Amino acid sequence: MAELPEHVAVNREYWDGMAHEWVEAGERSWNQAEPAWGSWGIPESELHLLPDDMTGLQAIELGCGTAYVSAWMARRGAVVTGIDNSLEQLRTAERLAQQHGVALELIHGNAEAVPKPDESFDFAISEYGAAIWADPYRWIPEAHRLLRPGGTLVFLGTHHLVSVCSPLDGSFPIPRTLERPYFGDHRLDWRDAADDPGGIEFSLPFSAWIRLFRSTGFEVVDFAEIQAPADAVGTKSGITADWARDYPSEHVWTVRKAG
Numbered sequence: 242m243a244e245l246p247e248h249v250a251v252n253r254e255y256w257d258g259m260a261h262e263w264v265e266a267g268e269r270s271w272n273q274a275e276p277a278w279g280s281w282g283i284p285e286s287e288l289h290l291l292p293d294d295m296t297g298l299q300a301i302e303l304g305c306g307t308a309y310v311s312a313w314m315a316r317r318g319a320v321v322t323g324i325d326n327s328l329e330q331l332r333t334a335e336r337l338a339q340q341h342g343v344a345l346e347l348i349h350g351n352a353e354a355v356p357k358p359d360e361s362f363d364f365a366i367s368e369y370g371a372a373i374w375a376d377p378y379r380w381i382p383e384a385h386r387l388l389r390p391g392g393t394l395v396f397l398g399t400h401h402l403v404s405v406c407s408p409l410d411g412s413f414p415i416p417r418t419l420e421r422p423y424f425g426d427h428r429l430d431w432r433d434a435a436d437d438p439g440g441i442e443f444s445l446p447f448s449a450w451i452r453l454f455r456s457t458g459f460e461v462v463d464f465a466e467i468q469a470p471a472d473a474v475g476t477k478s479g480i481t482a483d484w485a486r487d488y489p490s491e492h493v494w495t496v497r498k499a500g
């Protein structure tokens with residue numbers, strides 16, 4: 242087997258070690274009838290990330306974790322594959338799929354190199370999976386390869402403003418000040434972060450996303466910046482609800498492979 246890129250190996254170890262902390266949240270999300278997205282639980286009726294009827298569509302979730310997004314798609318009629326870099330996360334996904342009687346194909350692997358033929362899927366999605374943990378210059382072209390012409394990729398992840406406002410020592414909470422350059426390095430290594438040390442993530446300036454989509458062969462269908470709801474409270478990954486009401490903490494891209 243080819244050696245994993247450094248960030249994929251680091252993130253595998255991180256997520257295998259963390260998986261037990263995500264079981265409860267996974268169980269809650271599997272039990273939800275209506276999808277709710279991201280840190281602030283924005284309802285699907287507001288964001289519209291999934292087609293209402295996915296009957297017969299072949300869909301893939303890139304970095305599926307406990308695979309509740311996969312379950313939401315399967316319940317809408319899609320034939321779903323989930324790929325994840327962490328075997329421990331997939332163990333939870335497998336158990337919940339069995340418990341809920343939802344058929345999913347689950348693959349242990351890297352979303353930057355998916356063991357599936359070209360043009361296998363109509364729809365690809367990532368909520369905080371490949372969207373932040375995989376190298377965009379690898380996983381975006383890979384998603385493009387996997388999609389059929391006209392196929393859609395939707396992904397939700399951390400807004401670049403959060404990265405720019407993140408203190409260099411990784412301390413929380415995220416302040417309302419610019420702490421890092423907007424341009425430049427898109428790799429964020431949180432292994433030595435002062436608060437909540439993590440793995441290696443990626444974040445791009447918006448012009449770089451657009452250039453990447455265009456050079457890969459994707460056209461932008463939609464771009465959303467998520468605002469925390471008026472009644473949101475607490476702190477999510479160092480971001481207070483107040484911060485996320487004033488500034489976007491998450492973004493959603495919807496792009497289509499040229500037909």
Ligand SMILES: C[S@@+](CC[C@H](N)C(=O)[O-])C[C@H]1O[C@@H](n2cnc3c(N)ncnc32)[C@H](O)[C@@H]1O
Binds near residue numbers: 256263326327351371
């Ligand atoms: C936060 S979970 C995302 C799943 C779910 N939507 C959620 O928010 O809980 C992040 C997942 O991305 C996976 N991941 C990280 N890097 C990956 C990669 N290169 N390929 C596939 N999965 C990856 C991790 O193993 C982890 O299970």
